Amino acid sequence: MAVGERGEIVARGPNMLAGYYNAPEKTRETIDADGWMHTGDIGSIDEHGHIMFHGRTKDMLKVGGENVAAAEIEGVLQSHPAVKLAQVVGIPHPRYVEVPAAFVELTGGAQVGEAELLQHCEGKLARFKIPRAIRFVTEWPMSTSKIQKFRLRDRLVEELAQGADA
Numbered sequence: 001m002a003v004g005e006r007g008e009i010v011a012r013g014p015n016m017l018a019g020y021y022n023a024p025e026k027t028r029e030t031i032d033a034d035g036w037m038h039t040g041d042i043g044s045i046d047e048h049g050h051i052m053f054h055g056r057t058k059d060m061l062k063v064g065g066e067n068v069a070a071a072e073i074e075g076v077l078q079s080h081p082a083v084k085l086a087q088v089v090g091i092p093h094p095r096y097v098e099v100p101a102a103f104v105e106l107t108g109g110a111q112v113g114e115a116e117l118l119q120h121c122e123g124k125l126a127r128f129k130i131p132r133a134i135r136f137v138t139e140w141p142m143s144t145s146k147i148q149k150f151r152l153r154d155r156l157v158e159e160l161a162q163g164a165d166a
Contacts, residue, residue, distance in 0.1 A: 001045070006054055006069070009043040010036045042069055059149075061090035061098055063128050073100055073131065076124045080117060082110035087140070088131065089153040091160065102131040103152050105138065133165070 001007045012035045019027035031037050042054040055071025062068070070088040077086035084107040090098035106112065114134040121130045133156065141151035 003047050004044050006042055006044045008057060009039045009041040009051065009053075011039065012036045042071070061088070061100055063090075063099055064096040066128060068100065068129050070100070073102065073121075073125060073129055076121055077102055077104060077117060077131075079124075080112065080120045082106050082112040083117070084108075084110075085140075087147055087149060087152060089149050089156070091133070091153065091156055093132075096128070099132045100129060101133040101135070101153075101156055103135050103137050103140075103156075105140070106136065133160075 016035075016037055019031060029038075040057050042057055042060075044052050044054065046052055055069045055074075059070040060067050061070060070090075073088045074086045077083050077088075083104055085105040087103045088100050089103070091101045093099040102117075104117065117134055118130060135156060141148040
């Protein structure tokens with residue numbers, strides 16, 4: 001791929017796993033016939049040959065037929081000085097199939113509104129990537145080690161079904 005162009009990170013080499021123990025289907029899904037392991041990570045290579053990580057392929061939204069990496073939107077939101085952490089999910093949309101929505105945790109004592117965060121995204125993201133809704137949180141639904149985005153999505157979908165604004 002060209003410098004800066006995003007794609008799936010794949011790898012192969014002598015130190016790579018041969019396959020998953022007692023899981024031939026999972027091995028076939030992950031390692032192709034030529035021996036390339038598909039990591040499920042989205043990356044790019046910079047002008048120095050360094051791999052830049054941009055998120056997971058499973059964290060992709062499909063907005064009007066366009067693949068959108070949640071990590072890209074999260075990065076822009078987190079570049080705002082008031083934002084400690086942002087998580088982006090896709091919510092159903094009648095025309096575009098799904099659109100981005102964001103959950104944001106602010107840094108201690110910071111005050112910022114949805115309109116200011118949306119304005120912060122203007123010019124940094126294509127219009128179809130700008131979240132249609134932002135919700136502020138102080139706690140995250142967690143598994144043992146990571147945020148459960150499906151719970152955030154389900155919470156917002158239920159809220160919208162009850163008539164809240166997106």
